[in-house]
Each structure stands twice: as structure tokens, then as C-alpha cells.
Amino acid sequence: MRTYSRLLAVATDAGAAKGPFRPAPAALLPPIPLYRTLLRTHRKVLPVEQRLLGDMYIKAEFRAHKDIDNPVQIIGFLSEWQMYAQALQGDTWRGEKMDKAKIDKMSDQQIGQLYELMQAIQKQNSEDAEVEEADVVVPLDGPKKPDQ
Numbered sequence: 001m002r003t004y005s006r007l008l009a010v011a012t013d014a015g016a017a018k019g020p021f022r023p024a025p026a027a028l029l030p031p032i033p034l035y036r037t038l039l040r041t042h043r044k045v046l047p048v049e050q051r052l053l054g055d056m057y058i059k060a061e062f063r064a065h066k067d068i069d070n071p072v073q074i075i076g077f078l079s080e081w082q083m084y085a086q087a088l089q090g091d092t093w094r095g096e097k098m099d100k101a102k103i104d105k106m107s108d109q110q111i112g113q114l115y116e117l118m119q120a121i122q123k124q125n126s127e128d129a130e131v132e133e134a135d136v137v138v139p140l141d142g143p144k145k146p147d148q
Contacts, residue, residue, distance in 0.1 A: 028078045028079060028082060029078070029082055031062065031066075034081055034082060035058065035062055037085050038058050038084070038085050039055060039058065041085050041088045041089055042055055042058070042088070045088050045089070045091075046088075049124075058081075061081075065077050
């Protein structure tokens, strides 16, 4: 990703949510500091399994976008990742739903990836629930006492 320092130094509202709860970032971080911030935030906030998945995704996305020349795409990419980092740091991401406008802008491939991610999360949640349920089940009679 070529660095356009003039573009990165200017505050932007590209991709910002329209509402009082998520303000636009004050200034965009350059790609490498943003990349480091994201990995550091994952390390501090996420459980190990989510962190590993998130770190792999961040690394793949930054590699895929490193040769982008279009300034509009660069600003959109960096601003979305910066808002993601701010959401993780502020703990506003738990239970949050995706904005319909963002979903409408997604390609068929992106929607397919999102669907696969949803299925993986639901599978993991059901497996976790089964494990917890197995640990919680206690006989109604109470523990059996050995015959004396």
C-alpha cells in the first residue's frame, strides 16, 4: 500500500457511522502503526481462539491491500480498520449488529465469507454449550454414597 502522507494526515469521515455513538477517527494512522495497533488490541482484548483467527485475517487483508494505488480505497481501508480498533478498545463490539448499508455494499464473495464465519461461530457456540451442559448435569438424587 503506497503511503499518501497528505491523505493520511487529513481527518476523514469516509465510512463513518451516522450516529452519535461512533465518531469518525480524528486522523488516520499510517498502515504499519495501524497494523501494530490492531495486533496489540487483539492480544489485549480477545480470547486466544478469536485472537488467532483475527490475527490471520488482519495479516491476510493487509497483504492483499499493500499494492493498492487508489487513494479512495486506501482511505476507506484504513478508516474501517481504525474504527474496528477503536470499537475493540472501547468494548462496544460485543453484541453489535452490522450496518445494513455495509452489507448492501458487499460483493457476493464477501457475503459468502460472512456466512461461513457466522456458521463457524454458531458451531463453536453450540459445542461450547454442549460442554458446559455436560459439566452442569448433576443427578437429582445427589451424589451416591458408598454402601457401608
